[in-house]
Amino acid sequence: MEQSIKKALLEIFRLIYEKEGPRHWWPAQTKFEVVVGAILTQFVSWKNVTEAIRNLYSEGAMSIEGICRLSQPRLQELIRCTRFYKQKARKLKEFCLYVRDRYRGDLLLFFDKDMYSLREELLSLYGIGEETADSIILYAAEKPIFVVDSYTRRVFTRLGYFHPQISYRDMQRFFMENLDEDIRLFNEYHAQIDGVGARYCTNRKPRCSQCPLDSICVKSFPGISDGKASAP
């Protein structure tokens, strides 16, 4: 691995961490809650997700068996606040049926394999794409895979490391080839990038002057995401 890039990545992490502190990412009580959250948070803010999870607990359905038991209309109703709720109800149901039927409802048994096999298996399920699969692998199965997302693309494009059209795989490869394999680092690094993406490196009106990365950012704004707006 290139030592200079590795150093730069650690410096980026240090700069954010010193200003922001630990993120306490993925506030979930159980592994199953991580899975449910990973599916429900697709293109919706976490605030909406917590409400849906509360609803599931209130219904006594926050488990593999619980969700298997629920009717689709009832499940849809409980998670309606998370947008695209009909699709997400199907995603949750199919995931739970799969684990129930193939792994006796035992998530630990499901996770008990090397992370690339687990990834392939997750990707074969309806509604589990790359980011959702990797989030489950890192935050629930606790295996060292680096999670990237649209925030990662935006922040590292503006920092000057990525082209705006870089693929998920290439982003992930970039981090995994230049960082030591470390679950805690991967966990906190992703969390910190997302914090910066949400608070400072926003799409239309980035708050560069307050951003912890301002001093090292080349501010590459190749047409703020939709190709229309101009650089600030």
Place this chain on the structure above:
DNA sequence: GCCCAGGGGGCTC
């Protein structure tokens, strides 16, 4: 009224 929020499936070429 507008924009945006921690994607993914399905289709086309």
Place this chain on the structure above:
DNA sequence: GAGCCCCATGGG
């Protein structure tokens, strides 16, 4: 593999 449309709530 890239590009497009669809899904369809809630808060600022």
